[in-house]
Amino acid sequence: MKLRNTLSLVATLAVAGVVTTPAVTFAAEKIVKIDGSSTVYPVTEAVAEEFQTAQRGKVKVTVGISGTGGGFKKFCRGETDISNASRPILEKEMKLCAENGIQYIELPVAFDALTVVIHPKNTWAEEMTVAELKKMWAPEAQGVITNWKQVSPRFPDRPLKLAGAGSDSGTFDYFTEAIVGKAKSSRGDYLASEDDNVVVQFVSSDENALGYFGLAYYLENQDKLKAVKIKKDENSPAVAPSVETVNNGTYQPLSRPIFIYVNAKAAKEKPEVREFVAFYLKHAGKLAKEVGYVNLPDRAYELAMKNFQAMKTGTAFGGHAEVGVSVEELLARETKE
Numbered sequence: 001m002k003l004r005n006t007l008s009l010v011a012t013l014a015v016a017g018v019v020t021t022p023a024v025t026f027a028a029e030k031i032v033k034i035d036g037s038s039t040v041y042p043v044t045e046a047v048a049e050e051f052q053t054a055q056r057g058k059v060k061v062t063v064g065i066s067g068t069g070g071g072f073k074k075f076c077r078g079e080t081d082i083s084n085a086s087r088p089i090l091e092k093e094m095k096l097c098a099e100n101g102i103q104y105i106e107l108p109v110a111f112d113a114l115t116v117v118i119h120p121k122n123t124w125a126e127e128m129t130v131a132e133l134k135k136m137w138a139p140e141a142q143g144v145i146t147n148w149k150q151v152s153p154r155f156p157d158r159p160l161k162l163a164g165a166g167s168d169s170g171t172f173d174y175f176t177e178a179i180v181g182k183a184k185s186s187r188g189d190y191l192a193s194e195d196d197n198v199v200v201q202f203v204s205s206d207e208n209a210l211g212y213f214g215l216a217y218y219l220e221n222q223d224k225l226k227a228v229k230i231k232k233d234e235n236s237p238a239v240a241p242s243v244e245t246v247n248n249g250t251y252q253p254l255s256r257p258i259f260i261y262v263n264a265k266a267a268k269e270k271p272e273v274r275e276f277v278a279f280y281l282k283h284a285g286k287l288a289k290e291v292g293y294v295n296l297p298d299r300a301y302e303l304a305m306k307n308f309q310a311m312k313t314g315t316a317f318g319g320h321a322e323v324g325v326s327v328e329e330l331l332a333r334e335t336k337e
Contacts, residue, residue: 029060030058030059030060030270030272031059031060031061031062031272032048032059032060032061032062032081032082032270032272032273032276033062033064033079033080033081033082034048034061034062034063034064034080034081034082034083034084034260035063035064035065035066035070035071035074035075035079035080035083035084036064036065036066036067036068036070036071036072036075036080036083036084036085037065037067037068037071037084037085037086037169037170037171037258038065038067038169038171038194038195038196039068039084039086039112039169039170039171039196039213039214039216039258040084040085040086040109040258040259040260041063041065041084042216042291042292042293043109043110043258043284043287043288043291043293044063044082044084044260044280045063046287046290046291047276047279047280047283047284047287048061048063048276050279050283050287051275051276051279051280054279055275058272059272059275059276061276063084064080065194065195066168066194067165067166067168067169067170067194068083068084068085068086068087068168068169068170068171068173069093069167069168069169069170069173070168070194071083071084071085072085072089072090072093072096072097072261073093073096075097075102075104075261075263076093076096076097076099076100076102077096077100077102078100078102078263080263081262081263081266081267081270081273082260082261082262082263082266082273082276082277083104083260083261084258084259084260085170085258085259085260085261086112086169086170086171086174086214086256086258086259087170087173087174087256087259088106088259088315088316088317088319088320088322089104089106089261089315089317089319090173090319090320091319091320094315094319102263102265103263103264103265103313104261104262104263104264104313104314104315105261105262105264105267105307105308105311105312105313106259106261106314106315106316106317107259107260107261107262107277107280107281107304107307107308108257108258108259108296108300108304108330109258109259109260109280109281109284109288109296109304110257110258110284110285110288110293110294110295110296111246111247111255111256111257111258111293111294111295111296111327112214112215112216112246112255112256112257112258112293112294113214113215113241113242113245113246113251113254113255113294114171114174114175114178114212114213114214114215114241114254114255114256115212115213115214115215115217115218115227115228115241115254116128116133116210116211116212116227116228116230116254117199117200117203117210117211117212117213117218117225117226117227117228118203118209118210118225118226118228119203119204119206119207119208119209119225119226120224120225120226121207122207122208122210122226124148124154124155124156125148125155125210125228126226126228126229127228127229127230127231127238128228128229128230128231129230129231129232129233129234129236130178130179130230130231130232130233130253131233131234132151132152133179133230134179134180134181135150135151135152136151136160136162136210137162137164137175137176137179137180137186137187138180138185138186138187139180139185139186139187139188140187141187142187142188142189143189145160145187146159146160147159147160148160148208158207158208159208160208160210161202161206161208161209161210162187162189162190162191162209162210162211163190163191163192163193163198163199163202163203163209163210163211164186164190164191164192164199164211164212164213165192165193165194165196165199165212165213166192166193166194167184167192168194169194171196171212171213171214172184172186172192174254174256174323175212175254177320177322177323178253178254178323178324179253183320191211196213196214196217197217199211199212199213199217200213200217200221200224200225203225204221204224204225210228214293215241215292215293215294216291216292216293217292218241218292219292220292227240227241230251230252230254232252232253237250239251239252241254243289243294246294246327247294247327249326249327249328252324253323253324255324255326256323256325257325257327257330258293260277260280262277262308264311264313267308267311268311277308278305278308281301281304281305281308282301282305284296284301285298285301296327296330297327297331299331300327300330300331303331316330316333317333
């Protein structure tokens with residue numbers, strides 16, 4: 001399935017909270033239940049579609065879109081087999097899983113470049129510093145920073161319209177940590193949605209608008225959006241989001257790994273879950289690239305497969321949305337026992 005169809009499916013069915021992959025005739029009630037991040041959805045949906053085709057209807061895969069936080073709530077209650085996550089599991093989610101006896105296997109599947117977007121006719125904000133974005137998005141900006149000129153004297157006297165991820169989104173957690181300096185610390189007077197297509201529609205229809213979401217949604221809509229080049233500070237070069245800048249580590253601080261978390265008990269007791277995850281890791285690199293994300297090096301998928309086969313549970317992160325983790329650092333962390 002092409003990404004355009006995939007993302008249209010998200011837009012159409014996200015209101016219902018669940019997306020089931022395209023029509024296949026199912027002969028058995030073997031189901032793999034997945035929920036979570038809308039950012040990771042395109043990769044997981046592409047894998048699920050190919051897996052179901054390969055299984056010839058023997059296994060059904062359902063993929064929900066509750067956001068990373070909403071997905072972990074279900075996962076840690078034992079309601080799903082796999083959780084899509086656009087950031088590592090948080091301490092409070094680790095605690096909820098522990099309380100319910102849920103052990104999990106953390107598997108990075110790709111890298112994403114969180115992308116700040118503007119309307120194509122916006123010529124004044126093609127480059128922005130992290131400090132300018134912070135001034136725009138910090139909690140104290142609420143009801144105060146309402147004009148582009150208030151953000152910087154180099155910007156025109158025009159109303160500022162903002163859209164971005166909702167509070168249940170891992171994209172929201174990561175963006176606020178990277179830009180504001182504290183996860184979930186954000187002004188609240190903006191169009192918030194866990195459905196990235198809502199943000200696409202908002203920004204593409206207003207010259208004064210700015211929003212953010214994962215790279216795949218920008219690439220699919222680059223005919224009606226413009227990506228902002230990011231400067232870490234005034235003296236740093238302006239860097240555009242791309243596969244190259246993610247791989248070479250220059251797109252900071254908005255480059256991030258994305259994950260699936262697998263219920264260890266489900267992986268041990270349900271062959272269909274084991275088979276799906278093995279299929280996922282075998283094909284994630286190719287499919288991630290196809291839908292607009294940055295595939296990991298082959299050795300990363302080999303390592304993930306090794307960790308999965310060994311049922312290595314836990315997280316390589318500290319229970320918060322860390323910023324600036326490179327591909328190489330991710331590999332080093334996942335290698336540690």
